Amino acid sequence: MPAEMTGKMKEEMTDDELVAAARAGDESAFSRLFERHRRLVSRLGYRFFPRRDQVEEIIQESFIKAYFALDDYQGGGEKSFVSWLARIAVRTCYDELRRARRRGESSIGDLNEDEAAYLHERLRDLSANGNVEGAAISRDLANKLLSRLRPDDRMVLALLKLEELSIAEISNLTGWTTAKVKMRSHRAQRGLRQLLRKLL
Amino acid sequence: MRKIAKRRKDELEDEMLNRFSDELLRAFEAGEAEISTAAASPFLYRRIRVRIEAEERRLARQRGAWLSLLAGVKHAIPVMAVFAVVAVASLMLTRSQQLPGPGIANEEPTLMDDVFSFSQDELIASAAGLETGQPKNGGGTK
Numbered sequence: 001m002p003a004e005m006t007g008k009m010k011e012e013m014t015d016d017e018l019v020a021a022a023r024a025g026d027e028s029a030f031s032r033l034f035e036r037h038r039r040l041v042s043r044l045g046y047r048f049f050p051r052r053d054q055v056e057e058i059i060q061e062s063f064i065k066a067y068f069a070l071d072d073y074q075g076g077g078e079k080s081f082v083s084w085l086a087r088i089a090v091r092t093c094y095d096e097l098r099r100a101r102r103r104g105e106s107s108i109g110d111l112n113e114d115e116a117a118y119l120h121e122r123l124r125d126l127s128a129n130g131n132v133e134g135a136a137i138s139r140d141l142a143n144k145l146l147s148r149l150r151p152d153d154r155m156v157l158a159l160l161k162l163e164e165l166s167i168a169e170i171s172n173l174t175g176w177t178t179a180k181v182k183m184r185s186h187r188a189q190r191g192l193r194q195l196l197r198k199l200l
Numbered sequence: 201m202r203k204i205a206k207r208r209k210d211e212l213e214d215e216m217l218n219r220f221s222d223e224l225l226r227a228f229e230a231g232e233a234e235i236s237t238a239a240a241s242p243f244l245y246r247r248i249r250v251r252i253e254a255e256e257r258r259l260a261r262q263r264g265a266w267l268s269l270l271a272g273v274k275h276a277i278p279v280m281a282v283f284a285v286v287a288v289a290s291l292m293l294t295r296s297q298q299l300p301g302p303g304i305a306n307e308e309p310t311l312m313d314d315v316f317s318f319s320q321d322e323l324i325a326s327a328a329g330l331e332t333g334q335p336k337n338g339g340g341t342k
Binding site: 038039056059139162193 | 213214218220221222223224225227229230234236237239241244245247248251252
């Protein structure tokens with residue numbers, strides 16, 4: 001009965017209370033935080049990485065970083081922990097994007113002839129009749145094209161277009177100034193257009 | 201007129217490419233089921249715990265290494281201080297032994313020993329040219 005009660009209490013505890021318990025050494029409190037927010041981190045991971053193993057790695061890395069940074073968490077607001085964890089996850093994704101780029105993973109050079117021909121055809125269709133909906137681009141192909149962008153540009157573009165965040169929210173999440181976010185968004189869109197123009 | 205037409209064409213092309221870019225981003229987007237599957241991956245939390253524990257052990261080892269280093273330094277300081285005192289003391293003792301004392305300087309053999317071994321009478325006689333067996337003109341040539 002007491003264990004059941006403790007479990008029930010954990011369910012009702014706020015994030016800040018769970019953080020305080022985890023700081024005090026309560027392992028189950030951190031486990032509860034993980035249960036509560038792992039989906040958020042998974043969703044953020046899928047904004048930048050196409051494979052499940054990559055996303056699982058982002059989830060692990062983000063929660064490990066969060067665990068060791070619990071003492072730095074200040075809390076106070078209702079959504080404080082979510083914002084704090086999202087910042088850690090976004091930072092982890094950004095670091096991983098940079099590492100992947102350094103390793104030279106998935107560059108435009110990886111596009112095989114069929115993919116290049118397919119894209120060319122789709123862009124021609126689009127140019128002729130303006131029908132985007134039938135583009136039917138595979139995720140792998142999209143990843144190959146998007147990974148040509150600089151990690152910071154890609155980060156801003158994904159948060160802006162997929163997460164539908166405002167410039168101020170992206171600025172808060174990444175720690176970059178709003179001017180920097182605007183500039184990167186503009187540069188990312190221009191970069192993508194140039195990339196596609198080459199395939200036209 | 202041609203410039204305006206070209207600009208208009210570029211704008212249309214940009215717009216079309218922007219739409220295609222948005223399509224690319226959408227194509228990259230994962231479905232809700234996929235997001236949930238990755239989040240609910242078996243043993244995910246267990247793997248996190250294992251890595252946290254490994255990191256904690258590594259940090260503890262690092263702290264331990266620093267502490268043992270500090271403990272070593274703590275023991276080494278008095279020993280090194282004793283060594284320093286002994287070294288300074290022996291250096292000072294050696295120096296004081298090497299300093300010329302009142303009766304010691306004359307005992308040391310030098311190149312000038314022969315000069316100073318003359319008696320006072322011999323020196324006066326030599327200065328006056330009265331030394332026995334020595335010519336008065338000092339043996340010089342005329």
